[in-house]
Amino acid sequence: MAEVKLHGGWASPFSNKVVWALKLKGIPYEYIEEDLYNKSASLLKYNPVHKMIPVLVHGEKPVCESMVILEYIEEMWPHNPSLMPSDPYDRAQARFWIKFAEDKGVAVWKMFFSTGQDLENAMKAALEMLQTVEKHGLGEKKFFNGDNIGLADLAFGAIAYWLQVLEDVMGVKLFESHKFPSLHEWFENFRKVPVIEENLPNQHEMVIAFKHRRETLVTSA
Amino acid sequence: MAEVKLHGGWASPFSNKVVWALKLKGIPYEYIEEDLYNKSASLLKYNPVHKMIPVLVHGEKPVCESMVILEYIEEMWPHNPSLMPSDPYDRAQARFWIKFAEDKGVAVWKMFFSTGQDLENAMKAALEMLQTVEKHGLGEKKFFNGDNIGLADLAFGAIAYWLQVLEDVMGVKLFESHKFPSLHEWFENFRKVPVIEENLPNQHEMVIAFKHRRETLVTSA
Numbered sequence: 001m002a003e004v005k006l007h008g009g010w011a012s013p014f015s016n017k018v019v020w021a022l023k024l025k026g027i028p029y030e031y032i033e034e035d036l037y038n039k040s041a042s043l044l045k046y047n048p049v050h051k052m053i054p055v056l057v058h059g060e061k062p063v064c065e066s067m068v069i070l071e072y073i074e075e076m077w078p079h080n081p082s083l084m085p086s087d088p089y090d091r092a093q094a095r096f097w098i099k100f101a102e103d104k105g106v107a108v109w110k111m112f113f114s115t116g117q118d119l120e121n122a123m124k125a126a127l128e129m130l131q132t133v134e135k136h137g138l139g140e141k142k143f144f145n146g147d148n149i150g151l152a153d154l155a156f157g158a159i160a161y162w163l164q165v166l167e168d169v170m171g172v173k174l175f176e177s178h179k180f181p182s183l184h185e186w187f188e189n190f191r192k193v194p195v196i197e198e199n200l201p202n203q204h205e206m207v208i209a210f211k212h213r214r215e216t217l218v219t220s221a
Numbered sequence: 222m223a224e225v226k227l228h229g230g231w232a233s234p235f236s237n238k239v240v241w242a243l244k245l246k247g248i249p250y251e252y253i254e255e256d257l258y259n260k261s262a263s264l265l266k267y268n269p270v271h272k273m274i275p276v277l278v279h280g281e282k283p284v285c286e287s288m289v290i291l292e293y294i295e296e297m298w299p300h301n302p303s304l305m306p307s308d309p310y311d312r313a314q315a316r317f318w319i320k321f322a323e324d325k326g327v328a329v330w331k332m333f334f335s336t337g338q339d340l341e342n343a344m345k346a347a348l349e350m351l352q353t354v355e356k357h358g359l360g361e362k363k364f365f366n367g368d369n370i371g372l373a374d375l376a377f378g379a380i381a382y383w384l385q386v387l388e389d390v391m392g393v394k395l396f397e398s399h400k401f402p403s404l405h406e407w408f409e410n411f412r413k414v415p416v417i418e419e420n421l422p423n424q425h426e427m428v429i430a431f432k433h434r435r436e437t438l439v440t441s442a
Contacts, residue, residue: 049321049357061310068316075309088296089282095289100270136270 002059004029007043009036011206013158014066015054016199020154021073023195025080067098070151083150090145094152097137097144101155104129108163111170112210115218126163127174134180142189149193157190165203169210223280225250228264230257232427234379235287236275237420241375242294244416246301288319291372304371311366315373318358318365322376325350329384332391333431336439347384348395355401363410370414378411386424390431 006022006029008015022029034043034053046055046062056063056072063072074083085091107125114122133156138144144152160183163175177184191197227243227250229236243250255264255274267276267283277284277293284293295304306312328346335343354377359365365373381404384396398405412418 049317049353058310063310063313063317065317065320068313068320071316072309072313075312088293089279089284091296092284092289092293095292096284096286099286099289132270 003057005032005057006030007032007034007040007046007053007055007057009034009053010201011209012053013162016201017066017154017158018054018056018069018073019199020157020196021070021083021151023199024083024149024193025073025077027073027077067102067151067155070154074151081148083154085145085150094145094150097133097152098155100129100133101152101159104132105155105159108159108166111172112166112214113217123172123174129159130175130180130183134183138182138186143186149190149196153186153190157187157196160187160190161200161203162206165206165210168203168207169214224278226253226278227251228253228255228261228267228274228276228278230255230274231422232430233274234383237422238287238375238379239275239277239290239294240420241378241417242291242304242372244420245304245370245414246294246298248294248298288323288372288376291375295372302369304375306366306371315366315371318354318373319376321350321354322373322380325353326376326380329380329387332393333387333435334438344393344395350380351396351401351404355404359403359407364407370411370417374407374411378408378417381408381411382421382424383427386427386431389424389428390435 004022004027006015006018008018008031010033019031032040032042034040036053039051043053043055044051046057047053047064050064052064054064054066054069056069058072058076063069070083084094104125107122107129110122111119111126137156141147143149144156160175167173167175175183191200225243225248227236227239229239229252231254240252253261253263255261257274260272264274264276265272267278268274268285271285273285275285275287275290277290279293279297284290291304305315325346328343328350331343332340332347358377362368364370365377381396388394388396396404412421
């Protein structure tokens, strides 16, 4: 098997989504932690367009963009377990929610980088995202695809886990269990998957790191 | 074969991408033109999350989001012609550029809806998008996937064709042939594909429609 490498960042939701997919499928890989303030020559060579993590390098060939990487992993190693439904219509539904997570999840990161009215707007957008997923996303299902974890769960798992960290950092509470019972139940199911549980970055360390970054941001704003 | 319906808008790039894919594959379908100021009950039922066109309805089951629809069409009717590469790595590259088109192509529509500094920013972002695709997107290839048209071409075709219309409407010129020789050559190849040529919405009618809309926007701003 060609060698698999992942250029990532320990506290990045985009990077961790790729870690989860690789670990769920039991694919061995070498992990390279990137310093985002001093990116490696390899990262710049492998991702000349965005110069961003994560980059998956498979047999020296780079794949960039976290959800593109996840679809690649699924197509290269489709089994043990499969992370997309086998039916094309169900796959389209999974992709619909993956796109929703990518487009609307941005609000969560905007919160972190904003103050004042911009922060208010980002919080409002983040709440609307949660409300839409609560209403339309899951129904009675355990995971987005049904009984088993899949790529859409990884997409929203990265949003929900980091949102809780950012709530702690910023002293706000959006993802309340009484307002989002269906999403909270799903998030419990997600976290209880053994591979996920073992591969969530340490929440306490993230709060410290993000608090520090937020203070620098707000002071320099 | 289950019945295929498309809820669309004649001047929408998102809707036309779906038309092109259906026509390229020769899939018969019923077209329903939506009035976006008075959306049909069917559209609201089929796309409760975004309430937007295009929606593809296949055997009464709706698929929403233009690029999700295109991947669905490709998976349901994979041949005659195939619009994605067969190799998973090449497919990841196609998806990378499709995502790039979706994320960065937004600048073109922002131009249309903006004035003043916002318009300047959107024009700068649109130029940067073109520069990146010129530099990294095509190389010596005729189309994004190589010798044959594919989904990434439909994604950028919708940007390039509409950009030319908006340039005319707004009296600006960004997509200049001497600045973007590779992209211009690709665009000529794209337009010359018979199915595309026969299914481009009338440019003159679009200019009139968008000019009218732009005047309303600017006056009410």
